[in-house]
Amino acid sequence: MTSDLFETDVVIIGAGPVGLFAVFELGLLDLNCHLIDILDKPGGQCAELYPEKPIYDIPAWPVISGEGLVDKLMEQIKPFDAQFHLGEMVTELERTGENGFIVRTDAGTGIKAKVVVVAAGGGSFQPKRPPIAGIEDYEGSSVFYSVRRMEDFRGHNLLIAGGGDSALDWTLNLQPLAKSMTLVHRRPEFRAAPDSVNKMEALRDAGDLTFQLGQVMSLTGTGGQLEAAIVKTPDGEIEVPCTRLLPFFGLTMKLGPVADWGLNLHENLIPVDTEKFQTSEPGIFAIGDINTYPGKLKLILSGFHESALMAQAAKRIVHPDQRIVFQYTTSSSSLQKKLGVR
Amino acid sequence: MTKIIFIGRDGTRYELDAENGSTVMETAIKSGVPGIEAECGGACACATCHVYVDEAWADKTGVPEPMEEDMLDFAYDVRPTSRLSCQIRVSDDLDGLTVSVPEKQA
Known part of the structure; x- marks a missing residue:
């Protein structure tokens, strides 16, 4: 300081x-x-x-x-x-x-x-806390609203939620470090720079990240350690395994x-x-x-x-x-x- | 006067007189319908006046503009008939419009 x-x-x-x-x-x-x-x-x-x-x-x-x-x-x-x-x-x-x-x-x-x-x-x-049941239990240990140090996310199964610039930017920046990367957004359109969206789609097409259409409804895990997110998709609820969640839902x-x-x-x-x-x-x-x-x-x-x-x-x-x-x-x-x- | 019906979280039915030209959100706020927060005051800058439009009315209320669609990203449990009530303008055509309040606002 x-x-x-x-x-x-x-x-x-x-x-x-x-x-x-x-x-x-x-x-x-x-x-x-x-x-x-x-x-x-x-x-x-x-x-x-x-x-x-x-x-x-x-x-x-x-x-x-x-x-x-x-x-x-x-x-x-x-x-x-x-x-x-x-x-x-x-x-x-x-x-x-x-x-x-x-x-x-x-x-x-x-x-x-x-x-x-x-x-x-x-x-x-x-940062807005998304209305996901029980999210408080994971904040600071598995759920973060900003990235202070990228290294903290290395080797994790990362889930990023949101469709704006922050969500897209961090998806692109953290993807090379993550063990796996999933981006979840409720619709195929984004409110982000078209260039970022193109890059994300290229990574998805290359199999380097997963894009999941849907909304995070709840989380599972123990003692603040996240194991999975329950995502409501157009085809019903699915479980997305993850150890870190970064929700970007504005301010x-x-x-x-x-x-x-x-x-x-x-x-x-x-x-x-x-x-x-x-x-x-x-x-x-x-x-x-x-x-x-x-x-x-x-x-x-x-x-x-x-x-x-x-x-x-x-x-x-x-x-x-x-x-x-x-x-x-x-x-x-x-x-x-x-x-x-x- | 146009009637707008809100179904609260607990199933309570609020049948309200709405002024043509005002918004569905304003109608709810005036009468204090629980669960409609409208933090930004109707600027389409938050997602705290989220409602589900009754399917029978979905055609009449139309689809969200891109700006509203962007804001809906911040709402909880968005469904096909989700709308921000500050973006639905009251008119004679909507007499009897029924909307439900979601379980949570963002």
Whole structure:
């Protein structure tokens, strides 16, 4: 593990649309930001769940796609040069002695900041556990949702379930190491790169892997050691012998470690005030879908408003000696300088 | 008003008034039919509003679009008449449509 320790004004947890816009509002007030997100790209749900879906309620954009919105936000915050830590999950948030915090991630990154902004939406994206009866008993010993070390799969009878890019990629990558490789998917079509599908089919035709049409219904084995999967096929149930199962059924949102940071929670949401959007802990703010207050609407536009008000309060914490002069971007030469348009 | 009938996991029958133009999922959520979760709110981005369309109705509800078919990969025990209920739009033609709630949502 590395132990990089960064120092900045504000750490934003979550790089979805609201976290991104917070960079803008904080930037106008001369506050520097680091953002952390578990996904390997900025945009949160907009990027992961609905990049191509049209959004109709962004002010002044009669219609914009999830990806389009993220691109525009990235362009808008460019002048502020925020630092992104992608593919990392925040595991710890600790208060340091003198009114500050250290945020640590599962990749060993540590960031020291005066203010923490939780913009975590519906929580962190994590691999979806398929609804297979008794799968918990095998997780971590025979069932894995990601591949940390390919070597761990050498010599195993591998079963991979799913029809997306992850399923296909790992089928191709692990096939040379495996004792046997079976890919199970409920239909002959895949939502994966055509090239990967072609390669998989070539291996199948050469007899180097088995493609099984069907759905995994249950598992058999003892003491966490997998022996076989029961697969429902168009011709009835069959038993597929296997010692390792890798299910790839996409991502789902889980609240995750947010629950352990000592913040008051209400039904997995973080209550805030509506003046500063501050949590029960001074210096920690929550904006966007993760917060709650009377009248809260889970809309991107509400998150944008919350960002602006939060930034004012964050400014007072980071620069308590500075007076905040309210300015418009249309007329203020100092704001325009920050935006690089003057 | 169009009637939509949901058969719950325990066999309970929910006969609901549905608004034309809304979706079968929205009809279920409004009345709190157990087992229809609709985590993503109808964006066809999860598979938690999965239903089995009664075979007699399968022709009228049609077949899933490719995007819905992709999402069905994440559902549990997908069958020939499986649909995501957020992708079935209510109309007069579907008066009396019967769907059942699967044992589990993804």
